[in-house]
Amino acid sequence: MSSLTLIGAHRAVSELLENRPKSWDVVRFKGLFQRLDRRNVDLTYEMLSLRSTGEIVARAEMGGRQEPDEASLPKYLIAEIDDLVVNPMWLIGGGIGVSRRAGAVSPDYRVFRSRGALLPRFVHQLLRSQPYLDQYLLYTRAQTTFDRRVQQPDLDNLPLPVPPLEEQRVIAEYLDRETARIDTLIEEQQRLIEMLSERRVAKVAETLEGHERTQVRRLVDHDRPMTYGILQCGEPIDGGVVYIGPSDIQGEGLSPYRYALRTTAPEIASAYRRSVLKGGDVVVSIGPAYGKVAVVSDDLDGANLTQDTVRLALRPDLVDTRFFVWALLSRQTAEYWDYQIMGATFRRLNLGTLARTPIPLPAIHEQRRIAEYLDEQTAKIDTLIAEAERFIELSRERRSALITEAVTGQIDVRGAA
Incomplete structure (x- = not known):
């Protein structure tokens, strides 16, 4: 195959193929694979599905999938062991x-x-390597999920490097061994993250134990009672009034950024003066996406809420804001809410349940000390979690690079132990 043929439509893989070992051929996909059309007419084959990981599993393992209608079952394609299965709508x-x-x-x-x-194991790694994933993206011509399939003529003309069979076997065994090592390291870090996350939850819960409790509603300013916000916000308006909804609340008490918020018309907002926000107010999401907490920054004075969020204007003489946030995010509060909505058809937190939520209430100076302690301790744990997540990210990048290097001949693995 000439250099000119490799460049252009196949630009994601062309450079790698140009630099392949001299003993390797380059063959188009259609020269290496025969498309099959055997149908499961007698319904004797197990129903399978293809995961984005490339693993082909029993359909029942996928969970939550809509079952096909009986009329379509005989149309299902039969795949035998070592056959290549392609989902053309999700190749990317x-x-x-x-x-x-x-x-x-x-x-x-x-x-x-x-x-x-x-060799099937070599094919699997090759066609899932990053250059080929990039090439599938170049093949897609549509933007919507249901119309971005890779067309068969493009796949047919896809150039593939073909080492001698024995070298394919060595590469496949090398990648089996090396990716298994990397996957083990990743799994260890994932378990570490789970352990650290559990430790974090336990640290907050333990620190908040042993104090008398009071209901949330008793900590709120009587002049600015608990309330939800606008029922119908309408279309965004340039220069309108910004408002906070559940999707805008991301961190543990962090305020949303003003520039990221949607807006409503001033005349709509004026009908909901009761839920106008001030800096320092606490906003809690209710409804189905319940339990997220934000402390409103000063630049959001005058903003408003949606119907699935609640404003809490706390009394500073009774409760420290940061302590209150930790209390709402604690395991004790989560368990209370779970108990209150147990058995409900739709799991939703409402204003009344939030108002009755029990909150620990030590002396105000003790609250501040506890809040500072939890800020410090959770920050340490978060740093360890971030380090583990970074390790996983780097390991996955290394795994991807290793596969690409091996299946395109950038590294010679024949002498690898």
Whole structure:
């Protein structure tokens, strides 16, 4: 295949193919794979589905999937062990992989069988490597989820590097071994994150134990009672009044940024003067996305709320704001809310339940000390979690790079132990 052919439509993989080892061929996809069209007419094959990880699993393991109607079941494609399964609508998300089990897959998929020049494990790693994922993206011409399939002529003309079979075997074994090592390290860090997250929750809960409690409503300024906000905010208005909804509340007490908030018309906001915000107010999400907490920054004076958020104007003589945030985010509060909405058809927190929520109430100076302590202790844990997350990110990048280097011949793995 000439250099000119590789460049252009295949620019995501062209440079890698130009620099391949001299003993490696380059062959188009259609020269290596035969498309199959065997249907599960007698319904004897197990129903399978393709994950974005490239793993092909029993459909029942996917969970939450709408079951196909009986009329479509005989149309399902049969895939045998070592067949290549492709989801053309989700190739850019990793919808491609070699099957390790026999079964029936969606008729929207495509099933291919190697013509004999490729080892299945090598194919799996090659077609899931980053340059090829990038190439699938270049092939997509539509922007919507249901109309971005990679067309078969593009896939047919996709150039693939083809090492000698023995070298394919060595590469596949090398990648099996090395990716397993990386995956083990990633799993260890994921378990560490889980442990640290549990420790964080426990630290907050333990620190807040042993104090008398009072209801949230008793800590609120009587002149500015608890209230939810605007029922129908309407279309955004340039220069309108900004408002806070559940989706705007992200961190533990952090205020949303003004520039990121939506707006409502002044005449709509004026009908909800009761829920106007001031700097220092606490906002809590209720409804189905309940339990998120923000402390309003001073630059949001005059902002408003949606109907699924509640304003709490706390009494500074009774409760420290930061302490109050920790109390609302504690395991004790979460358990109280779970108990209150247990058995409900739709899990929603309402204004009344929030008002009755019990909150620990030591002396105000003790509240400030506890809040400072929890800020300090959770920050230490958060730093460890961030380090573990960074390790996982780097490990995944290394895993991806290693696969690319091996399947394109950038590194010679034949002497690797």
